[in-house]
Amino acid sequence: MKNLSYLNKYILRYKWHFLTGTLFVAISVVFGIYPAQYIRLSFNEVEKVIHLYRSGAAVDYHLLSNTLLWYAIVIIGSSILKGAFTFFMRQTIIVASRRIEYDLKNEIYQHYQKLHLAFYRKNSTGDLMNRISEDVSRVRMYIGPAVMYGINVLVTLAIVIPIMFSISAKLTLYVLLPLPVLSYVIYHVSQLINVRSEVVQRKLSDLSTLAQETFSGIRVIKAFSKENFFAHLFAEASDEYSRVNEKLYKVNAMFMPLVMFLIGLSTLLTVYVGGMETLAGRLTTGNIAEFILYLNMLTWPVTSIGWVTSIIQRAEASQMRINEFLHTEPEIVNPTEKPFEFKGKIEFQNVTMVYPDSGVKALDNVSFTIEPGTTVGLVGKTGSGKSTVAALMLRQYDPTNGRILIDGHDLRTINLEDYRKNLGVVPQDGYLFSDTIYNNIAFGLDHPKDQVIYSSAEIADLDANIRDFPQGYQTRVGERGITLSGGQKQRTALARAIARRPMMYILDDCLSAVDTETEDRILRNIRQLTAQATTLIISHRISSIKDADKIIVLDHGRVVEQGTHQQLIDAGGYYAHMYQQQVQSAAQPVDLE
Missing domain, CATH: 1.20.1560.10 (ABC transporter type 1, transmembrane domain)
Incomplete structure (x- = not known):
């Protein structure tokens, strides 16, 4: 207990x-x-x-x-x-x-x-x-x-x-004699039922998981013609579920006969011993x-x-x-209720981040400054630590070493709720809720207005797509936005961040699923919108960040270069090499044979 x-x-x-x-x-x-x-x-x-x-x-x-x-x-x-x-x-x-x-x-x-x-x-x-x-x-x-x-x-x-x-007293003892045995038997039968019920629940969970994965990945299954393979897997799982259920039913089948036998035995003892006592003149x-009615009262x-x-x-x-x-x-807890007014300056001072669950060092002694009202690009190859920077700025984790300053205050000391209300975040996965497009865009607003929602969709280059849907902004996007394309999901998530009109935008590789022409159009719209806001654009594509006021280059969790696009190109270092590779990849002719 x-x-x-x-x-x-x-x-x-x-x-x-x-x-x-x-x-x-x-x-x-x-x-x-x-x-x-x-x-x-x-x-x-x-x-x-x-x-x-x-x-x-x-x-x-x-x-x-x-x-x-x-x-x-x-x-x-x-x-x-x-x-x-x-x-x-x-x-x-x-x-x-x-x-x-x-x-x-x-x-x-x-x-x-x-x-x-x-x-x-x-x-x-x-x-x-x-x-x-x-x-x-x-x-x-x-x-x-x-x-x-x-x-x-x-x-x-x-x-x-x-x-x-x-x-x-004599009849009472005879009547009560089978009842402890009944309780003991039911306890053990119940234990056996519980054990087998646990097995049944686990098998049912496995069956449900297999069905959920099948339906979630139906596009891939059909693309690889694996319908029969998964049907065979499901049939095997169903057979196993049926087998363990049969074991449970066999135990359940024992339950009531045992109960009725022991109750009947108590009733027989009551009638027999009571009859003998009545013949002896001691009872009526x-x-x-x-006593039979008392027995019924005690049985359950x-x-x-x-x-x-x-x-x-x-x-x-x-x-x-x-x-x-x-x-x-x-x-991670909110350290204070004292109001905090965010102005937009962010400083990383010798920040090292080791993920506690995996032990992976994502950032190693990283330092940089983002000035208010500027657009900063963060670029690097996969696994260089870009998304970790965004997670630390949101204080989803605290750094292992070093500190992050927000307008000169340690991030661990300011009102976290006030700070986050000033951020417009678009993560890599662009998670959407199973709701209408309108409500997904309005998610961060306490009192959404139609004009704000529509203008945010326009800035994200999404308005035309939405109006082509039969139900427009009231179209439901399905679980995790499954009814939308990858680019549409990303742009809906972007519109959601824009609708808040925050003091700072954190765009974490949020345009990877759109073409470069659409990306350029969206970035121009954002730059016009965010003239007074601070913007951090995280991307592995240099085309996304080349117009930023400052570019920070990460490699294996370290800052290897900082500067404008032209300065970094002129330096001929890591960034210039990345840029040259991407330009050559984009210009390479496609072999149609």
Whole structure:
């Protein structure tokens, strides 16, 4: 229960639900006792009348019918009230568990959002989703059904067993004898069911993953004519899923026969031992009927002990997994709420960056300055550290050594929220949400206006494409923007950044999927728009950054050159060599044979 103690704060928050639910449990058990007692009285009344009839004495049938009618009303009324309070019990305890589930999911989701990027590089999306869905659902089963039935067991045993002992201790012991065995058997069968259910869930997860990958990569599958191959893979996975499901069904098939056998055994013992006691004159036939009803009242609570124990074990394991993430402290936090006004100057001072999860050194003693209102190009081959510079500027990571100054202030000391609100970022992948094009462009705006959205699309050279769509700006782009081409996705992401009209643009190789003519047109539009803004253009193509006020050249995580395009060409160094290679590659004739 160590890990489940984390939930105590939620249980205390909804303590009145649980206390009220416990009261309703007790009341429902009390009303469940009345039918047993009045059925005993009914049997005894009928038995008395039979003895009077056999002895030839006068029988008042009118009194008998009135008495039995009254008993029937009490039995029916008690049953209705028991059902009503059982409903109230569920409406308090189960509702509380649902609210705790809601609160816990929100806490996990909000905590996920605070965690640093290194955490997401280390953990898979599937694992994150599983902990916020499957694991929380198992925890809810502990807070709801397990707590409810646990309370029910304690209250029922505390009320019913003393009553049974007061009637006949001997019969009570015989009646209760199979019930611990029943609980023990159910516990072990439940354990076996849980183990095999875990296997089934894993196989189902594998099957779902294979289906998701197939549908996501359907273009590649069709291009390589691999439909039959993937159909065979899916059939094998389905067969394996069916095989493990059959094992689970075999265990499930044992469950109810075992339960019914042990319950039936308790009933037989009640009738047999009760009959012997009745013949000996120590009990009445009404007592036997009463005990059978008490047995029915005890059967499910005692049976549920094994089931509840199993639920608690599963919840403990799930809460341990949840706690593992909840106890992960974010490495990047907002250090202050003090307002920060960004003007646009950025300085890297001897910055070294080693990724904590992989140990790869992405930047090595990098220093440069970006002045406000200037356009700076960052160029280098793949793996030179360009995107790491952007990640550090966004403070998605903190540098291993050195520091980054924003308008003279260490980035680790300023209001991160205010700073990021002044940035317009277009990452390499240009992630789009499964929503309309309009909403994707307006994503960074609190109060979007049509004119801002349309003008941003025009600057990104996207407006004409959007208006060709049947639904225009209300066209839904599908999951991760799958309905758009690569260039259209990049330009939509660019329009999203432009719509914010930020103080600084960080364009991380965001035009790699468009042709050079469109790229030139977009860059001209951006330069006109960003006359007062600072712009960092990251690219491996020199055509994207040749008109920048300053160009920074990276190679293997080091700054090897800085200057304007012409200065670097005249220097005849690394940049000039890159430029010459790209010019020759672009001018090389295509062999049509």
